[in-house]
């Protein structure tokens with residue numbers, strides 16, 4: 586199977602896995618220098634999964650990464666400086682320092698949906714993206730990833746079932762790295778292959794060695810082609826191993842040493858390098874050139890990131906909530922008349938209305954207060970005026986007095 590790839594494809598897969606690892610190695614150093622804001626998650630030993638699967642997508646396709654899929658972002662065209670700056674909360678980062686880790690997207694150019702922390706929620710979202718692409722006749726495929734732990738969430742099952750009933754052109758990569766935080770997969774799922782979960786929903790699935798990048802790529806390519814032809818969704822279980830702890834703060838002492846050793850010996854980059862050397866697709870000189878290219882690129886990218894300023898303090902309150910058109914234009918690209926796809930207005934009058942609610946104005950621009958009815962009793966209204974300086978309101982004092990008085994009466 587691996588031989589069916591061109592020399593360039595083999596070399597590109599090697600390059601991106603090396604780049605993936607080097608970007609993360611650089612971030613470990615930045616983390617230890619206290620320059621990373623928030624957590625740092627590692628995909629050490631799992632690079633073949635992110636790189637091999639994303640490499641099967643076309644430019645027009647869409648993906649949504651999870652925290653261990655920086656490799657997929659790099660393959661899709663995200664420059665390493667964006668990954669660095671995002672982790673360092675710098676002003677030039679894609680979210681301008683507002684969010685961390687790989688929590689950013691690029692809807693306009695690279696077709697990347699930002700990760701969602703709630704495990705599994707990207708499944709229905711990317712199913713929706715896949716359906717939208719089909720609706721618009723774009724023939725795109727949407728892809729996302731989920732962990733072994735994440736595959737036990739309700740939304741994984743709801744989402745996969747929904748994707749199946751919709752025959753969405755969607756590929757879900759189940760990255761089985763044998764651990765979900767400190768829980769081994771055997772203690773959370775009583776089946777050998779997590780891919781079997783797809784059978785319950787009539788979804789085609791593949792199991793692949795997640796540490797063999799050429800196998801991952803050829804499997805993903807087949808899945809993407811099937812999905813594009815209307816045979817989706819497809820689930821791929823990639824069997825691999827999480828070589829570091831859940832994040833930098835976790836030394837993962839609960840993982841048996843022999844297990845670590847077993848998987849270290851199956852390192853995806855060393856394996857692919859061995860294959861390339863054996864097949865004479867790469868030699869020592871070529872390898873050194875790739876190493877030098879990556880070092881030079883990352884030095885430049887890291888310098889740029891380190892020199893980028895932190896966001897100015899005045900910026901703190903901006904861009905937190907979308908305030909409508911003055912924030913960014915939310916316009917569906919209907920490509921069909923809006924009237925044709927908008928449901929008819931209800932003929933039933935609203936029972937009650939709240940002034941200003943739903944007017945689209947946020948706290949940034951002349952906020953509309955939201956009151957859900959009169960929660961304060963009419964006769965207490967005057968007493969219960971809100972106190973801004975922390976002083977007790979007269980209403981509270983009165984209430985406390987009357988409670989004490991009642992208690993005294995009860996004693997007597």
Ligand SMILES: Cc1ncc(C[n+]2csc(CCOP(=O)(O)OP(=O)(O)O)c2C)c(N)n1
Nearest residue numbers: 653702703704732733734735762764765766
């Ligand atoms: C719905 C939900 N539950 C719990 C969490 C907290 N959480 C974040 S990562 C994680 C472990 C995930 O394990 P797995 O899905 O196997 O992914 P891995 O970390 O191994 O890549 C948990 C429990 C969450 N983010 N979302």
Ligand SMILES: [Mg+2]
Nearest residue numbers: 732733764765
């Ligand atoms: Mg896991």
